[in-house]
Amino acid sequence: MNVLAVVVASVSGRAAQVERTIREMTNDTWNAVDRYFTDLLVQADPALDAAMEASEAAGLPGISVSPCMGKLLHLLTRMHRVRTILEIGTLGGYSTIWMARALPADGRLLTLEADPKHAEIARSNIARAGVSHLVDVRLGPAIETLPRLEGEGASPFDMIFIDADKPSTPEYFGWALQLSRPGSLIIVDNVVRSGAIVDQTSRDASVQGMRRFAAMLASEPRVSATAIQTVGGKGYDGFALALVSSRL
Numbered sequence: 395m396n397v398l399a400v401v402v403a404s405v406s407g408r409a410a411q412v413e414r415t416i417r418e419m420t421n422d423t424w425n426a427v428d429r430y431f432t433d434l435l436v437q438a439d440p441a442l443d444a445a446m447e448a449s450e451a452a453g454l455p456g457i458s459v460s461p462c463m464g465k466l467l468h469l470l471t472r473m474h475r476v477r478t479i480l481e482i483g484t485l486g487g488y489s490t491i492w493m494a495r496a497l498p499a500d501g502r503l504l505t506l507e508a509d510p511k512h513a514e515i516a517r518s519n520i521a522r523a524g525v526s527h528l529v530d531v532r533l534g535p536a537i538e539t540l541p542r543l544e545g546e547g548a549s550p551f552d553m554i555f556i557d558a559d560k561p562s563t564p565e566y567f568g569w570a571l572q573l574s575r576p577g578s579l580i581i582v583d584n585v586v587r588s589g590a591i592v593d594q595t596s597r598d599a600s601v602q603g604m605r606r607f608a609a610m611l612a613s614e615p616r617v618s619a620t621a622i623q624t625v626g627g628k629g630y631d632g633f634a635l636a637l638v639s640s641r642l
Contacts, residue, residue, distance in 0.1 A: 428626035449486030464492035471496035483558030487516030550575035560600035586632035
């Protein structure tokens with residue numbers, strides 16, 4: 395290896411090290427800011443903390459919404475005076491509890507979960523939080539349950555939160571439109587995929603699903619929508635928010 399090659403390799407190595415250091419510092423800052431606002435504005439809650447602990451102890455994936463995102467869902471429920479909620483993707487019921495607590499006494503939340511173990515843990519967490527009377531956990535693949543809801547007359551829902559398997563998000567969004575009304579809110583989580591959403595060559599099924607959803611959202615005349623990037627304890631991601639303005 396000649397001298398120039400050695401110098402280039404050395405410079406490249408230092409540049410990569412600096413980039414890693416900056417990335418680590420950025421992640422540390424994101425986490426610190428997330429903890430700061432969680433401690434300041436969300437604060438500890440025994441039932442919610444227990445739900446997270448029980449989910450972790452049962453081996454559920456650590457992909458629940460953050461405390462600050464949970465509080466946002468709670469506030470949106472209250473601000474929009476929501477009475478009926480459809481949640482697609484229950485996991486351990488953490489986000490379910492946040493939203494259910496914002497419902498009025500005669501409100502109802504229907505949450506769909508495909509995994510029997512997740513549904514069992516969620517029901518236990520929801521009961522511990524004292525909101526079982528407001529929540530119906532439906533077991534089964536959402537893509538099979540959603541058509542039945544229309545037949546049951548369960549819709550329209552005032553708010554729909556989609557946080558399930560990402561490749562199927564476009565299909566879930568299509569059903570959300572079917573089960574909504576003018577004025578309904580539709581929230582879709584994890585749309586940024588650590589920035590991979592902009593990579594049109596990505597072969598990742600979750601990225602492809604979110605790109606199809608984003609294109610669908612942009613061309614959908616029945617909604618007015620936006621998307622927000624987020625950083626924090628859950629890394630770099632984001633969510634989309636759509637207001638249903640009409641039905642075709």
